[in-house]
Amino acid sequence: MVTSLLMAAVGVLFASVLSLVPALHVYNVAGLFFLGTAALDYDMPAEYLAPFLVGMITGYSLLSTVPSIFLSAPDESSVFMVRPGQTYLLQRRGYEAAVLSGIGGLGAVGALALLTPVAPTLLSAIHTILRPHLHWVLWAVIAYLLLSEWPKGSGRAPAGWLRWWDGWKSLTAGLVAFLLSGVLGFILLYRTLVPISVAHQNLLPAFVGLFALPWILQNLLSRVKLPEQYICRTLDLQPGLIVRGTLAGVMGGGFAAFFPVVTGGIGGLLAGHATAQRDDRLFLISQGASKVLYYCGGLLLLFVPRLHLTRGGMAWMLSSRWSSGQSFNLYNPQTYYLAIAALTFSGFLSFFALLLTARVAIRLVSAVDYHWISLGTLIVLLIIVLGVTGWGGLLICFVATGIGLIPVLWGSRQVNCMGVLLLPLALNMVGSGSHIARWLGFV
Amino acid sequence: MKGIAHFITGVAIVTFFPEVVQRAAGGSILPVLGGVAGILPDTLDFKFLRYFERYSLEVDPGPQPDALRIAGRLARAIDQAYGSGEPQSVLLHTIRLGPDRWRQYTVRFDAHAGAVAVKIGAVVDTGQNPMPGTKAPEIPGACVHFVAPLDHAYQDEITIDIFSGPSFTFERQGDCLHVQFLDWHRRWSHSLTLAAALGLGTVGLAALIERFTGPVSDTSLWAGLVVGLGMLGHILEDQLGHMGSNLLFPFTRRRTRGLGLLHSGDALPNFLTVWTAVMIILFNLDRFSAEARLVPGWFFLGSAVLIPVVLLGAIYHRDRRHQVRNDLEGLREQEILAEAEGAEMT
Numbered sequence: 001m002v003t004s005l006l007m008a009a010v011g012v013l014f015a016s017v018l019s020l021v022p023a024l025h026v027y028n029v030a031g032l033f034f035l036g037t038a039a040l041d042y043d044m045p046a047e048y049l050a051p052f053l054v055g056m057i058t059g060y061s062l063l064s065t066v067p068s069i070f071l072s073a074p075d076e077s078s079v080f081m082v083r084p085g086q087t088y089l090l091q092r093r094g095y096e097a098a099v100l101s102g103i104g105g106l107g108a109v110g111a112l113a114l115l116t117p118v119a120p121t122l123l124s125a126i127h128t129i130l131r132p133h134l135h136w137v138l139w140a141v142i143a144y145l146l147l148s149e150w151p152k153g154s155g156r157a158p159a160g161w162l163r164w165w166d167g168w169k170s171l172t173a174g175l176v177a178f179l180l181s182g183v184l185g186f187i188l189l190y191r192t193l194v195p196i197s198v199a200h201q202n203l204l205p206a207f208v209g210l211f212a213l214p215w216i217l218q219n220l221l222s223r224v225k226l227p228e229q230y231i232c233r234t235l236d237l238q239p240g241l242i243v244r245g246t247l248a249g250v251m252g253g254g255f256a257a258f259f260p261v262v263t264g265g266i267g268g269l270l271a272g273h274a275t276a277q278r279d280d281r282l283f284l285i286s287q288g289a290s291k292v293l294y295y296c297g298g299l300l301l302l303f304v305p306r307l308h309l310t311r312g313g314m315a316w317m318l319s320s321r322w323s324s325g326q327s328f329n330l331y332n333p334q335t336y337y338l339a340i341a342a343l344t345f346s347g348f349l350s351f352f353a354l355l356l357t358a359r360v361a362i363r364l365v366s367a368v369d370y371h372w373i374s375l376g377t378l379i380v381l382l383i384i385v386l387g388v389t390g391w392g393g394l395l396i397c398f399v400a401t402g403i404g405l406i407p408v409l410w411g412s413r414q415v416n417c418m419g420v421l422l423l424p425l426a427l428n429m430v431g432s433g434s435h436i437a438r439w440l441g442f443v
Numbered sequence: 444m445k446g447i448a449h450f451i452t453g454v455a456i457v458t459f460f461p462e463v464v465q466r467a468a469g470g471s472i473l474p475v476l477g478g479v480a481g482i483l484p485d486t487l488d489f490k491f492l493r494y495f496e497r498y499s500l501e502v503d504p505g506p507q508p509d510a511l512r513i514a515g516r517l518a519r520a521i522d523q524a525y526g527s528g529e530p531q532s533v534l535l536h537t538i539r540l541g542p543d544r545w546r547q548y549t550v551r552f553d554a555h556a557g558a559v560a561v562k563i564g565a566v567v568d569t570g571q572n573p574m575p576g577t578k579a580p581e582i583p584g585a586c587v588h589f590v591a592p593l594d595h596a597y598q599d600e601i602t603i604d605i606f607s608g609p610s611f612t613f614e615r616q617g618d619c620l621h622v623q624f625l626d627w628h629r630r631w632s633h634s635l636t637l638a639a640a641l642g643l644g645t646v647g648l649a650a651l652i653e654r655f656t657g658p659v660s661d662t663s664l665w666a667g668l669v670v671g672l673g674m675l676g677h678i679l680e681d682q683l684g685h686m687g688s689n690l691l692f693p694f695t696r697r698r699t700r701g702l703g704l705l706h707s708g709d710a711l712p713n714f715l716t717v718w719t720a721v722m723i724i725l726f727n728l729d730r731f732s733a734e735a736r737l738v739p740g741w742f743f744l745g746s747a748v749l750i751p752v753v754l755l756g757a758i759y760h761r762d763r764r765h766q767v768r769n770d771l772e773g774l775r776e777q778e779i780l781a782e783a784e785g786a787e788m789t
Binding site: 087090091125126128129130132133135136139140143144147148150151152153154155156159160161163164166167168171244248270273274275280430431 | 448470471495539574606608710736
C-alpha cells in the first residue's frame, strides 16, 4: 500500500514537471512512457503502474490549469478556462484563478471518494440502461452544442436581414468550425498522415492545432502586457459557492467521463448551463472540478467492480497493457480501493503542487515578456508535434490551426472544434460514417 | 428557463412513450427531436425575430456617451407614447470600445418621481468584469423628467453592457403608460397554436420524406408528437415564471401572465429542472427496457426526484417569498431581462 502511494506521488511529481510544458497532454506523455519502457525492454509491475498512472492523471488534471491560465495554451478539456483566466491575469489575479480551479479539483476528488461505496451498483445499472441509447445521447449533445450558441452581433445594422447577418456571423463561424473539424476528424480516422508507429498519438497534432495554437497566435498578434501578478493569501469565497461550483463540475465532468467522445470541455459547458452560472469564481471552480472528474473519473471507471468501463486514453493504454497472467488483478475490489486511495492522496498532493507551479509560472511571466513566452510556447508545441508525429503530423497541426482560428477570430465557441471527434464518431454510431467517408473520397 | 433546461425537458417528455424509447434503443434519434423542439421557441426569438423588429427609436450612445442626451430621448419617447397613444418601441445600443471592451451604462425608470435616470459606468470585458480604474466619474449621470403617468413598479437599474442592448415598448393602456420589455420575445413563437401546427407540419414532412424513401410508417406520427410535445414543454415551463407567453396566438394579442412560481434566470430552478429531467429519462429508459434495473421504481423516483425537488424547492421558495411580496412587476421585468442576458452570455 505504501509503495503504491509512493508511486502515485511519483506520478504527481512527473505531472508537475510536465504541466509546465504547455499543451503536452498526459495521454501523449503516457504513450511516450509506454513506448520508452518497451524500447528499454522494461515492464513496470502492474501494482506500481496503476497508482503511478492514477497519480499522473490526477496531477495533470489539476495542474494543466497553469498553462491554460498563464500561457493561454489549453487542451480540449480546459479551453473554457482561457477567457476567464486571461481576465483574471489582466486583473493581476492569475494565481487566484489557479487556486479557484484547484479548489474545484479538490472538491471533485472528494466527490469521487464519497461515491466509492455506491459506484459499483449505481454505475453498472446506469451503464446497462444507457448502453443501447449512446448514439442518440451523443447526437443530443451535438444538437445542444450547436443550438445553444447565441448570436453576438452588435445589432447596429439596419433591422432585417442585414442585422440578422450581423448577429449570425459568429454562429456561422461556429458551424463552419464544427463541420470543418468534423471533416478533419474523418481524415484522421480514414486517411491520417500520422505514421502508423505512433498511431496512438493521432489526435495530438489536431488538438494542439485546434485548441492551443489559436490562442497563442492571438497572444502573439495582440499587444497584451501582463501586469505584475498578485499572490493572494485569502479568497473571497463562500462555502455555498464552492459546493455549487463543485457540484456543477462533478455533474458535467461525470457525464463527460461516462459517455464516449464527450470531453471535459463539453462537460464543463453543460455543467455551466445546467446551474445557470454567472459568477467567474463559480465558473472556474466548476471547470476545475469538471476536468478532474473527466480525467480521473474516466480512468477510475476501469477499476469499478462489475463495471470495468474503458473510457479515456489512459484507461485504454492501461487495459491494453494488462495481461491476464499477472498476479495483480485489475478487476477486483482491492484494486478499486487502492486506486481511490491513490487518487485521494494524489489529489491532495497535486493541490499543493498547483500552488507551487502557479508561483513558478508567475515568476516566468513577470521575468519574461509575454510575447516571448508565447513565442517560446509556440516553438515548444511545434517541436513536440514534429518530434512525435513527424511532418505529416505538423501538416495536420497547421490545418487544424486554421480551423481553430475561426472561432477565435469570429467570437464563437472554441468547443465547436470538438467536431473533430463528435461528428465522425456520432455518424459511425448511427451507421452513416462509412457512407460519408466514401462520399468524401476517403475510402 | 435556460436553454439546457428546455432542451432536456423536451427529451424527458418524449421518453414517457415506450414506442419512442424502443425505437431509440433500435437506432432512432427521435428523443433528440424532442430536445430540439424544446429549445426551438427561444431559438426563433433570439436567433431570428429580434433582428426583424423595427423600433421607433434606437439610442446609440457612441464612444463618448452623453447621459443627459440618452435620458432626454427616453423621456421624450415616454411622453410621445402617452400623448399620441401610439406605442413607442426603443432599442438601447451597447457601447463597444474594442474587441473585448465595452462601456457599461445603466438606465432607471422611476415611476414615482416621473423621471429617467442614466448613469455611465465602468469599462467591462465580455465576461462583464469591470476593468480596474475605468469608472467614469468625469462623465456625469443625468436625470430627465417626463409627464406621462408610468405604471411601472420596476425600480431596478437596467444595465447595458455587452453585445446587443435591451429593447422595450412604451404603450398607453387607458390612463397609464406601460413598459413591455423585449416586446418581440414570447409572442407567437411561444404559443400552443404554433406547437400544434409544428407537430402537424412535422407529421406531413416526415411522411413526405418516408414516401420518397420507402413505405410510409407511423414514424412520422411519432415525430410530429415528439416535436409538438417538446415545444409544449418549453411553453409550460415558461408559464411557471412571471412573464408568461402569448399562449393562443393569433387568437390572443398579449402574453398571458405566468404563475410566478420561479424566476427563469435563477440557478436553483434551472438545476432542479435539469436534474429532474435527467432522472426521469433514466427512469423511463429503464422501465421500457427488456429488464428493469432501477427497482422498485417508486423508491428511485422518491429518492432521486421527489426529495431533491421538495427540499431544494422549499429552500428556493423561502428565499423568494419576501421578494415576490415586494415587487411583482419588477420580478417580471427582471426575469425577461435575465433570460435575454443568458442568451447573450451562452
